[in-house]
Amino acid sequence: xxxxxxxATERTELLGVQSLGKLLLRLSGPAITGMLVQSMxxxxxxxxxxxxxxxxxxxxxxxxFPIQMLLLGVGKTVGIGAASIISRKLGEGKDEEAGIxxxxxxxxxxxxxxxxxxxxxxxxxxxxxxFGAGEGILPYGRDYLSTVLLGGTFFSVSVCSNDIARxxxxxxxxxxxxxxxxxxxxxxxxxxxxxxxxGIQGAALATVIGQVSAFVWIMGYFFxxxxxxxxxxxxxxxxxxRQSWEILKIGSPAFSRIVGGSxxxxxxxxxxxxxxxxxxxxxxxxxxxxxxxAMMPVFGLVQGLQPIVGYNYGARAFGRVKKALRYAVISAxxxxxxxxxxxxxxxxFMLSLFSSDARxxxxxxxxxxxxxxxxxxxxxxxxxxGVFQALGKAGKALVLSTSRQVLFLIPFALILPLVxxxxxxxxxxxxxxxxxxxxxxxxxxxxxxxxxxxELAS
Numbered sequence: 083x084x085x086x087x088x089x090a091t092e093r094t095e096l097l098g099v100q101s102l103g104k105l106l107l108r109l110s111g112p113a114i115t116g117m118l119v120q121s122m123x124x125x126x127x128x129x130x131x132x133x134x135x136x137x138x139x140x141x142x143x144x145x146x147f148p149i150q151m152l153l154l155g156v157g158k159t160v161g162i163g164a165a166s167i168i169s170r171k172l173g174e175g176k177d178e179e180a181g182i183x184x185x186x187x188x189x190x191x192x193x194x195x196x197x198x199x200x201x202x203x204x205x206x207x208x209x210x211x212x213f214g215a216g217e218g219i220l221p222y223g224r225d226y227l228s229t230v231l232l233g234g235t236f237f238s239v240s241v242c243s244n245d246i247a248r249x250x251x252x253x254x255x256x257x258x259x260x261x262x263x264x265x266x267x268x269x270x271x272x273x274x275x276x277x278x279x280x281g282i283q284g285a286a287l288a289t290v291i292g293q294v295s296a297f298v299w300i301m302g303y304f305f306x307x308x309x310x311x312x313x314x315x316x317x318x319x320x321x322x323x324r325q326s327w328e329i330l331k332i333g334s335p336a337f338s339r340i341v342g343g344s345x346x347x348x349x350x351x352x353x354x355x356x357x358x359x360x361x362x363x364x365x366x367x368x369x370x371x372x373x374x375x376a377m378m379p380v381f382g383l384v385q386g387l388q389p390i391v392g393y394n395y396g397a398r399a400f401g402r403v404k405k406a407l408r409y410a411v412i413s414a415x416x417x418x419x420x421x422x423x424x425x426x427x428x429x430x431f432m433l434s435l436f437s438s439d440a441r442x443x444x445x446x447x448x449x450x451x452x453x454x455x456x457x458x459x460x461x462x463x464x465x466x467x468g469v470f471q472a473l474g475k476a477g478k479a480l481v482l483s484t485s486r487q488v489l490f491l492i493p494f495a496l497i498l499p500l501v502x503x504x505x506x507x508x509x510x511x512x513x514x515x516x517x518x519x520x521x522x523x524x525x526x527x528x529x530x531x532x533x534x535x536x537e538l539a540s
Contacts (some may be wrong), residue, residue, distance in 0.1 A: 102390070108224040108255045110386025116257030117378040123267040123292060127285045128371045130275045135222070140281045140437065142222035144367025145215045148347035152198055153234045155340030159243025159390060160191040162388070163241070163333025164247035166474055169389045172250065173396030183329070184246050188239060190326055195238025197330035197488050199231045214351030217426050219360060225283040233290030236297040249389050255303050263296030267335040302364065326368030335471055335479035342487030349495050350509060356504040361439070363445040368436045369453055376421040380414045380461045384468035391472040400535040415509040422457040425450055427475060452510040462518070466524035470531070477528055490516035
């Protein structure tokens, strides 16, 4: 007999009563699946570009990637900030306020995404040069980024909307949205790159069409058929200044993490081009795509965890919060530990999936092993930052979100090349050094918060 579907109200109420293991799996499972699929199209882009266009095009993707991440950052900033508020409002029984927050967040994400996209198009060449594009890389970067930025507004809004769907306990909708975008992209990539011989610009066009498709689907969920628990009217679509500030304040750690990553890329890319070759930049670009894909289950775990933590913290069910945190930390550490083994044991094979350049594979093998040395600690660090976002403690979340890239990695990337006999080795060693120190800072904040919850519960 087929189990009847849960109503929107029942889905939300389960955040406070369902077995935590099952609840975390129910919320994070679709998020993990969807994010893996979404990230897969970045991998597919890289594979097709590497095999079909060449090493300089791979280096161009490395230059463009942190700029694209700014659009992701806008969507995550608004989405995570709004989701934290919505989960807590639902936990407090304030459904109308939750709906007002959700409606205003769509417009806020659209406005910010549009501003970043237009700014990038207006200053295209200076931005590409700033992130390390030399004369050989610049034409490829120009073709790719000028096209990708056309879909930036749609991308930011769909990313934000996915977080809001999760905040009401409907992670499956967010998963389907990501499936739609990634599926369209993956199908169109070989058509545009090979069949129509559009090269790197074809990869960018496939990405834009996929992003628009995901946007159309998720907007249909919220604004047609009453499938969402949240309710909107036209006044909900005009964000107030206080509401916008609260959303941005809570979501700012997500943006800070991504901006920090972009600043880190600026420093690292230019260091690599100063001490090395475009091939080394291509290696870093491929490594970043692989590690980003590998980390998607951890990010999905965080997205499943956040509504649980936010709802139960709002309901003062601190015992459930602590138990959920324990499940999440163990799961994240197991995941990142397994990735560490994979990248240590088969780095050459992994790189060969993206390029046929023998020198890139040979030099990249050692580089990849160094980059992932502290990867088992990264999962815990991501969980820690996500927890403070869910609790609405923006200051602590901001410190944890920026510690790896800004506080540690950027200084190390500037200093260590001066210490090592091979400056490039210093650049690579900066990554695991930053991972270790960021995890140590996270541990100090995290366990203090757990003690505070224990005292509140007593």
